[in-house]
Amino acid sequence: MSATVLAGVLPAATAPAEQIGEPVVNIAIFGAFVLVTLVIVFRASRNNRSAADYYAAGRSFTGPQNGTAIAGDYLSAASFLGICGAIAIYGYDGFLYSIGFLVAWLVALLLVAELLRNTGRFTMADVLSFRLRQRPVRMAAAISTLAVVFFYLLAQMAGAGGLVALLLGLDTVAAQSVVIAVVGALMILYVLVGGMKGTTWVQIIKAILLIAGAGVMTVWVLARFGFNLSDLLQGAIDVAGEGGETLIEPGRQYGASALTQLNFLSLALALVLGTAGLPHVLMRFYTVPSAKEARRSVVWAIWLIGIFYLFTLVLGYGAGALVGPERIASAPGRANSAAPLLAYELGGVLLLGVISAVAFATILAVVAGLTITAAASFAHDIYASVIKRGQVEPDKEVRVARITVVAIGALAIVGGIFANGQNVAFLVALAFAVAASANLPTIIYSLFWKRFNTAGALWSMYGGLISCLVLIAFSPVVSGKVDPATGDSLSMIRDTSVDFAIFPLENPGIVSIPLAFLLGIVGTLLSKEKPHPEKFAEMEVRSLTGAGAEKATSH
């Protein structure tokens, strides 16, 4: 199950609720977070006048602020609960994920962030349409943006249901649905009122809480083992009992067969190339006043994200040593309950409450970031540029963006309720694969390759997107994967007699990413489109010097 760890939270509707901690405390702390962030969002929204204010927060955030917000956007519940749990149960193999997630930021730092900031305004499509034919390229970029956002959003919302079962002791589907609806409604409120500015503040506050909370727990765990990492690992090995040694060796999760190894390779490729193509990450680079600040953002983000993943290494093994894999596996959220159980073990009801609230805040902040990205993409690329051919008042465009926010929020709530308890774990991995195949090749070619043209972009984007979707549809995550021990289905389609999985890998990246890069070249070379040297000159000069780049708005 290459993607389980990424899902955020496992299906919970069927799990028995062995309640730990005090739901009232968890809700109270989360409520305090909501209250504080709402006040900030309302204050921040006073200056939301223009499109640049709504989509890009007036480009007024500093590098450190934006870097913290990027960490808040990127460190989803999957990173926190999923990776801690994976390390607690699978040991070293869980650690492998965090490395791919981190190294990926170097692609963003070196090749994408600054150049993108210098040449675009609000969305990824701005950069692509600089020298390519605008309407088809914007359409394609918007479709792939919406696809990535939809997969990511659905996974987060479905995860919210499982988290509820674990943290609030709500084990009926109806009660979980209510909480999903509340989370969705709150998110709509934040994004509708606060725009990018409000969303950014929510992400900043959440990132600080998450990293500080994880930091406190990390020091606490290390203190229990005399600040000796080797003793901590030994503790985890001892508690795991027979075969515990494999916790510190690779292969416990992926070593089973040549196929699982190939699966991991495919995932590793999608992780490292996907991040710099995630639309909600790209859009964050527009919230700062200059390329230099975009660079500072990424430097801050890399430090914060890297340090956080080092914390999860300690927390994962700490959960293994202090809680034990058996108790984790039998808890309501299974692997995802490792971090909350560890918090309870260390600091009792109060620390569990803080960590639970942070986990909720995480879903809220990530979902808000995804929603504003989708709204900007629809309103700016599809509505204003493709449908209205650029003949639209900025006010009207922002109004369309706000309507889109409500529509996407509603869709997320309905999708989250339906997906609750479903096996949609593969969706986050799919989002990374689509981002790496449909978005990254076109971004790179359009910034660095003079001959690249519209046909190349369309071939690469649609080819990458479609190949990902088709390969996933015919993969074991959708049908035909059976647990050999229990005979239960491990696929999205639960009926074990249905099996159309003709593609053996669970992650399409290893096929779709090289294919999309190749299609970009083939499409370009086969097209008779005339090159525009003057436009490439403008793009290249602007991307490296920042001439003519969008400035911060002042009020």
Added chain:
Amino acid sequence: MSETHQETDYQRVQRSPEFQDLRRRFRRFVFPMTALFLVWYFVYVLLANYAHDFMSQRVAGTITVGLLFGLGQFVSTFAITMIYARWANNRQDAVAAQLRDEIELGTVGGAAAARGPEGSRA
């Protein structure tokens, strides 16, 4: 408005030795660096995936070769980040800023024509 066959300000800047230098330095830095960290990352992934015995060797206590390699990825990522940021701050920013000012003030190649920053856009 400029015709297509006429050279734009941006093309003039693109041809200028200052910009060519800036571009060459940028590419000479980021392309090899990207290749380096990607190769290092995939060496690590392949070792973790296919060289279990090697990665499981213990160095001290329960600290394995694999753990050190993994932590090494963190160290290299932090190091490349700081090296790049320093290099860009010190070597690139001033040149980029000067070219930007020339373009935005319309003084490219000594052409004193008072053009706005949007003047040469088609």
